Amino acid sequence: MKEEIKLFGFLLLLLMFNVNIPQKINVLRGSCVNIPCSFDVDNTHDKNLDNSCKAYWSDSSSFTSENAKLKPTKEMTGDLTKKDCTTTFNNTRLLQSAKYYFRLECNNPLKFSFTQAGVDISLIAAPPSPTLTPSTLEVEEGASVSLTCSSPAPCWSHPPALTWSPNLGQSQETLQENQDKTKVKTSVMNFNASHLHHGNKISCTAVYQKQDGIPDVTAETSLTPDISYSPKNVTVSVSPSGPVPENRNVTLTCSSNANPAVENYTWYSADGNQDTFIGTGMDLSIKVSKDRRILFCKAGNEIGVGRSSSIQIEVQCKYHILHLFNIFSIHI
Incomplete structure (x- = not known):
């Protein structure tokens, strides 16, 4: 029965005196650290919260002001009269990796160690990744x-x-x-x-x-990033390149950048304001003729369609030797 009474009294005490602090803080060695902290006391002790109150911290759950590991000054501590025990340590060399508990002591009957909750301080050499x-x-x-x-x-x-x-x-x-x-x-x-x-x-x-x-x-x-986009930089290349003899076969290749990949290539012949479909596929084989058609290709994927610039294959003209001689004679 006595043990039950003691337990009840302890639980009642925890309800009257409590502290709110983070469970864990990672502290970079060589930097400062702020420990956010607030507390509450039994309302009979509110009148005892005065300027004589001081904050103490220790890595032991059983400590007093005499054996406390850390004794923050008023400049390092929040306004204890307003139940703010937030504490700043500018020199983390005073700290070590351990669980720290807060104690409040005033020059009056208000003295209490809030050991029901502590903050785990972990000193780290390198910061965590963002x-x-x-x-x-x-x-x-x-x-x-x-x-x-x-x-x-x-x-x-x-x-x-x-x-x-x-x-x-x-x-x-x-x-x-x-x-x-x-x-x-x-x-x-x-x-x-x-x-x-x-x-x-x-x-x-x-x-x-x-x-x-x-x-x-x-x-x-x-x-x-994975950015989906319609075909860009659609271009046409010709093989063989340069002036091509009439009736010679050439291969046109359509290429582009796209994500996802190009699903279809289509080829067109431009005649004024009218475009005539002439084939599909990345490569197109045609026979060169003297009509010097204007050609272009389109590349499409599920996002959209891109169009190449128009090209015109340069045809190599054939002149009969006799014809060239006649022209030369006329000019003489």
């Missing part, structure tokens, strides 16, 4: 794209600087607060998808400043 949202990009050309890059900001006064490469459009940075009161730096870049972006890496880099004289450290995340 998070890209979405993590993959598959859109059609012309679509409006919004990419978000986010990186944790354990040191609120020196959040990471986020940069895009390449910078494809306007970007906006904000320092946002998570549900557990920790903060994250975000950058949103907006642009319109182009076929020029297809297959070219887009990366976001986070640059963290350190306070111990060590050079800045960076972390990067990237994605490779």
Whole structure:
């Protein structure tokens, strides 16, 4: 019966005295860290929250102000009279990877260690890679794209600087607060998808400043966009090239860039304002004639159709030797 009474009393105490702190914070060595913290006390102790109150932190759940590992000054701590125990450590060399607990002590009966919850501090040598949202990009050309890059900001006064490469459009940075009161730096870049972006890496880099004289450290995340687009740069090549004797066969080849791949090629002869269909396929074999037709091709996929410039095959003229002699004689 006594044990049940003790347990009930302990649970009642937890209801009257509670602390809200993050479960875990990754801290970059050589930088600062902010531990968001708020607490509540039994309302009978509200009058004891005065300027004499001090904050203490320790990696032991059993500690007092005398054996506390960390004794923040007022400049490092939030307004304890308003139940704000947010603490800033500018020198993380005072910290070690451990679970830390908060204790409140005032020059009055209000003294309490909030050991029901602690924050896991993990000292890391390199920052985590930024998070890209979405993590993959598959859109059609012309679509409006919004990419978000986010990186944790354990040191609120020196959040990471986020940069895009390449910078494809306007970007906006904000320092946002998570549900557990920790903060994250975000950058949103907006642009319109182009076929020029297809297959070219887009990366976001986070640059963290350190306070111990060590050079800045960076972390990067990237994605490779898959942009669907209609055929571009449709061109026609002729083999053999150059002036071709009349009645000689030549091969025309239509080529282009497209995603997805070209599904069909069609060939046309242009006569004034009228286009005449003459064949299909990437390659077209025709016999050269002196009528010097104007030709072009079209390439199509599920997105659309692209058209080449018009070409005219140069015909090599044949002159009989006697005919050339007669012309020469006339001019003499």
